[in-house]
Amino acid sequence: MENSKNGIKSKVTIASLLVALGIIYGDIGTSPLYVFKAIIGTREINMMLVYGGVSCVFWTLVFQTTIKYIWLTLRADNHGEGGIFSLYALVRRYGKKLVIPTILGATTLLADGIITPPISVSSAIEGLSMVKGLEDIIIPGNLLTIGIVIGILSLLFFFQRFGTQVIGKTFGPIMSIWFTMLVVFGVRQILIHPNILSALNPYFAYDLLANYPNGFWLLGAVFLCTTGAEALYSDLGHCGIKNIRITWIYVKISLITAYLGQAAWLMHQGQPLLNGRNPFFEIIPNWFLLPSIVIATSATIIASQALISGSFTLISEAMNLNFWPRVTVKQPSDSKGQIYIPSINSLLWFGCILMMVYFKESTHMEAAYGFSITVTMMMTSVLLGYFLYFRLKWNKVYVVLFLTVFGAIEVAFFIANVAKIKERWMFLFFELFIFTVMYYVWYFARKINNRYTKFIELGKYSEQLTELSQDFSIPKFATHLVYLTKADRRHEIEEKIIQSIFSKKPKRGDVYWFLHINRTEDPFTLSYNVSELVDDKVIKVNINIGFRIQPRTELYFKKIVQDLVANKELNLHIRPDGSTKYNNEPDFRFVVFKKFLSVENEFTIRDGLLLKGYFMLKHLGLSDERAFGLDKSDVEVEQIPLVYQPITNIQLERELKN
Amino acid sequence: MKTDSSLLLYNKYYSLTNKEIEVELKNKTKWRGKFLGYFRGEKNYISKWQLVDIDVLFGSDNFGFLMGRIIVHKDIVKIFFFQDNSIMIL
Structure with missing residues (x-):
């Protein structure tokens, strides 16, 4: 029997499936909060856009999440551990230059730890504007909304020092409620407009990208549906491959249902424009709106927690592989493998607050978010190519095919996201520049150090x-x-x-x-x-x-x-x-x-x-x-x-x- | 994969009991003595050697100045080993 890091067996039990649900699906699971809002934006709602949008989302989840991450990348486990540094440790002997994609991937992954908490939590809190009586109080980007989000994030970062052992036990049940909620309200809308199921035909996706005016650039919004895929791999050590693969079946069904439900609502709601409405909250009946916002906020906090814990693990590995200066690492609880890095906690907290103050609302963060993750995914693909060829001994033709297909998909997403960063790009690049410089300087200066050691x-x-x-x-x-x-x-x-x-x-x-x-x-x-x-x-x-x-x-x-x-x-x-x-x-x-x-x-x-x-x-x-x-x-x-x-x-x- | 001549030399040299050698460089100069230390390389195992007189024990003198000379591995053409009268051509 294989043991994973926390002593959680890779054996499948109800408890282990709940743990997997709670730990790794927070990020990808909360994407329905903002994906469709981003796809539609201020565009006119029509069949081509809605069917094409949901079709793109579906096929992105199939290719990018299911095939690339669930099927392929999870195979690159380093004694049960996943993540870009584990992958690097597996393949570093096959290419000295692999340090470059590793640094870039780790940089953007750390940036993801700064972007995910504010974008997720603010998306949920902005939903309060739908509650009757709060329309004029909660306005995306206003001082109160920013304040609430900063308050929640500050509390989240403050409690990191005490560990997540106790609160972590509630993550699984909360995420189960969340995904069940997605299924229930999604199905409800699909039943009203069942024809939406035909949107799963890839032709609609092709039609949107090829024929819709500036359709290609919508990929930047579509990409948001798969941003949590990298986290599945990073958290492999916490849950084990079997638990991730089994829970993914349920998660994928609920995600697709949620997207189809939102698309169905868009088709029958009767107005030509969104006018600031969020399709996610629109499919929820009024009587359940407030509870749904509470559940959504909890889910986004769980997503943020996963990214924060992931960032601690990332930096801990980076230190041990000589990519990051040595900093204090604490173990806040008896749970083996759970670590707390005070300096990274402060760095992430400060970064999240800056993000919130600078971007103000979730919509403005989408491009930066997409940009960071596409870079991580591209770098993972490069390392994975080496893994498939050298460790799994795949035929060169298959490896080239893998790199071509996923390279093309990820480059397309990357271009679409870069184009979205028209303004406010300085912050993102400044943040990425600092992290890259830290990784780069530490790694290569140590090399020089070694070169002159007699x-x-x-x-x-x-x-x-x-x-x-x-x-x-x-x-x-x-x-x-x-x-x-x-x-x-x-x-x-x-x-x-x-x-x-x-x-x-x-x-x-x-x-x-x-x-x-x-x-x-x-x-x-x-x-x-x-x-x-x-x-x-x-x-x-x-x-x-x-x-x-x-x-x-x-x-x-x-x-x-x-x-x-x-x-x-x-x-x-x-x-x-x-x-x-x-x-x-x-x-x-x-x-x-x-x-x-x-x-x-x-x-x-x-x-x-x-x-x-x-x-x-x-x-x-x-x-x-x-x-x-x-x-x-x-x-x-x-x-x-x-x-x-x-x-x-x-x-x-x-x-x-x- | 190309053989790493510095590793071959390292293995041969540190298996000897009599460390006295004669090194011939690309510029035809010859130096006699022993390798006291070495610097690791990034492409090859060793990038540079420190060659000193056979009776020298420490790599620098009382004032911290380097003893002997630093020889870049790729400048070495030939090494003669006094223990077994063998020659290694690099």
Whole structure:
């Protein structure tokens, strides 16, 4: 039996299906709130537009959601985990340039975390304008509406620190009510205008795109029906593939019914224009309008919650794959895998508030929303192409066919969305620019860092290390002296570590440990191996940690020492853990380097900018000791200048006295 | 896939007990000594080597100036290994 991240079995039960409904369908499930309103807009309501619109929505859900995501992309699970970084971890060995689509995809996905909460919640709240007596009070874009949305979002972000364990249990039942509501009110309208079912014929979609004036550009609105598809893949680890696929049958039926119902209402309602009305709320009988708005608001909060949690997971993975500066990660509840990142929570909250204040109403956010998701989807397609070819060993012809078909669909959606961003585009691009720069600078500056790290043979210094360890004329620095190293091979080590031990005041220890943390492609690996270069004196340890796991280096290290002592592999003349007869505390000392850019560097412009950016971001992020889970009292921080490109050919001449 | 000559050299070099070598570069210069350290590359496993005299232990002197010389891997044409009198042509 396969276990997923939260211990939720991939086995299908009513409970697991409810969890799937509650966690992953919030985004795509709340699309009926604004899709048809966006398609019709201020255009004249006629058969070509309505039938074509619903046909486009149906076939988009078939191709983009069902075939691409439910059938194909969900197969790209990395030990049960999904999402763009999991996919990248699966395929990165097949192409160095794959880092670019990964960065772009992750950037837009994070932007999605900022756009989804305001667009979803404001769509629901704007529905209050339909309630009798509130028509003149709730007006999309007015101060009160913006205030209510900001209030709801602020509360949502505030409660993140307490976790979603308790409230999360209500998500499934609420979403079940929501989808059932979509079916009931959709069917009611279809029965009034049953001919709408013929709109499922793809000819209507073709007719709209080819023959309707500026029909192609309607794709920007149509695309909104599938914006939550990427979330299905990102949340794969929470629910398991079987639960997602089974619940999708119900979700898809209810979504299609809701869209057909709205289309049917448009055909029989008798007015030529929408005049600001939202077809979603129009199909709901007056007596149920207020409860429906409450349910819709709950559903949009659930959708927002899913995106917020998804953003935390995204950043956590990005940190572990070296795409994002290290920041504090907390576990707000006992639920394994549930994380809370305070800095990202504040960033998302601030972004959402700015979005709301800047765009004012949901309609204005649609283009930005569509734009972000199309970019994510295109990037996922690129990575998926590699996955299908290299991991699933698909025939090249099929992979090319896949990329051509979905590439064409997504490029069409992308063009239609870009064209919609006629105004207010600065905000979106500014936001995307910041995220892209952060990912890019962090990733590539680390590459430069690695490029200028000199490695040496550890074995060459074994004799000196043994000698130093037994030289009682030098004061003892620690019983267990531990260095973190990037060197993954048994015999190698960074030169700066040897310099730290031997230069100036040599550091005498009873045992020298060199710890290498290896981030694995498997999300939840936690294992280690030990190589003793000098018996009980110089020991190299490789700890393999999956990219979903937060490193607790000190804890792991103590456990490793405990294991070695218990197995009698570590025999010291002192107490093996380094404790003394005066106290029981083990004497561990971790040495961490705090690097700074030396003035003695000559860089290319690109490298210089990247490294400066890197050190600025590093300053904002967590210190290395906290990032690696080291207890501050056991850590010695050593400042070392980083000389990447030393100035060469110094022409310094001495002036001789005559 | 093209063989990574730097990895071949790395594996051969670190299996030796006598580390003394003679390196011939593209510009016909020859240097004798040992590899003390190396820098990882992005395309190849190693991009640069630090070559020092055989009796040197640390990569820089008391003032922090680099000992020996940095050799770009792709500039190496030939290496002679004194342990087994073998030659590696890159």
